Amino acid sequence: MDKSIKILIVDDFATMRKVIRNLLKQSGYENIVEAEDGVNALKVLQSQKIDFVVSDWNMPNMSGLELLKAVRADEELKALPFLMVTAEALQENVVAAVKAGVSNYIVKPFTSETLDEKIKKIMEKI
Amino acid sequence: MNVKFINPFLEGTTSVLNTMAFVSPRAGKPYLKKDSMAVGDISGIIGLTGAARGSLALSFSKGCILKIVSSMLGEEITEINGDIKDAVGELTNMVSGVARKKLEADGLNVTAAIPTVVAGSNHSIVHVLGGPSIIIPFELDEGPFVVDICLTDGT
Numbered sequence: 001m002d003k004s005i006k007i008l009i010v011d012d013f014a015t016m017r018k019v020i021r022n023l024l025k026q027s028g029y030e031n032i033v034e035a036e037d038g039v040n041a042l043k044v045l046q047s048q049k050i051d052f053v054v055s056d057w058n059m060p061n062m063s064g065l066e067l068l069k070a071v072r073a074d075e076e077l078k079a080l081p082f083l084m085v086t087a088e089a090l091q092e093n094v095v096a097a098v099k100a101g102v103s104n105y106i107v108k109p110f111t112s113e114t115l116d117e118k119i120k121k122i123m124e125k126i
Numbered sequence: 127m128n129v130k131f132i133n134p135f136l137e138g139t140t141s142v143l144n145t146m147a148f149v150s151p152r153a154g155k156p157y158l159k160k161d162s163m164a165v166g167d168i169s170g171i172i173g174l175t176g177a178a179r180g181s182l183a184l185s186f187s188k189g190c191i192l193k194i195v196s197s198m199l200g201e202e203i204t205e206i207n208g209d210i211k212d213a214v215g216e217l218t219n220m221v222s223g224v225a226r227k228k229l230e231a232d233g234l235n236v237t238a239a240i241p242t243v244v245a246g247s248n249h250s251i252v253h254v255l256g257g258p259s260i261i262i263p264f265e266l267d268e269g270p271f272v273v274d275i276c277l278t279d280g281t
Contacts, residue, residue, distance in 0.1 A: 015212035087223030
C-alpha cells in the first residue's frame, strides 16, 4: 500500500494529535497535516488535496460527525476515506456514524497496528 | 457504592495505559476515601450519568504522569505543562470510554461529560455525589496514581 498518502488528523487535543501522528509514523506514514476541529479541517480539505481523514468524534465548534456529514455532502469531497476515532463505542454512536457514511471507526485506546490495519482496509476498498 | 462498578474502571485503566503509554501499572487493594483531597499532583475528573450516576477521577503523582505522557508522545517531558494537562483529560476520557463499554455489555448505558483537569499539590477532587469514594491505587516504578470513583445506581 502507498504510504505516501496525505493524512489529515482532526482532534481538539494537541496531545492526541501528537499521539496519532506518532502511531502513524510507526506504521510508515509521514505525510501528515493537522486540524484542531471540524471547522479548521474543512478549510484544510478545501485548500489542499487530502487522501485520508482521521477524525476525533468529540470536538468543539464542529464535531467529527458534523464534519463527516459536511464532507459527504460536498461534491468534491464526498468519496474521501474517513476514519472516525472515538472513546464512544456505544451502539447508537456507531449506528449514527455508519448512517452518515463513515468509512470505518476506531475506538480509543488503539495501537499503531490496529490503526494501520483500519487504514489499509479502507484504502483497499477504493 | 455498588462493587460491580469497580472492575470495569480497573480494567479500563490497565487497558488504556498498556495500549497508549506501553506501561503496565500494578493495582493495589481498593479502599474507601472520605475527604476530597486529591492523592496526586494532577487529576482528571469526568461526570457520568445514566444507569450509573456520579463521577470518576484519575489522580497522578508527578513522576508517574511524566513517565506516562513521555511514553505516549515518544519524547521526554520533565515538567507538568499543557501537554500533560491535555493528556490527563484524554486519559480520563479513554478510561471512562472503555469502562462504559464494559458496563454497556452488562446492560448498563452510561453517558460521560467532558473531562476537566486540576493540577497543583493539595488540590481537591469534588465528586458530583459529594462522596465517599472508592480508591483503586496503582503503582509504576516512577510513582503512584489512583482511580477515584464515586458512583451510585442511576434512576
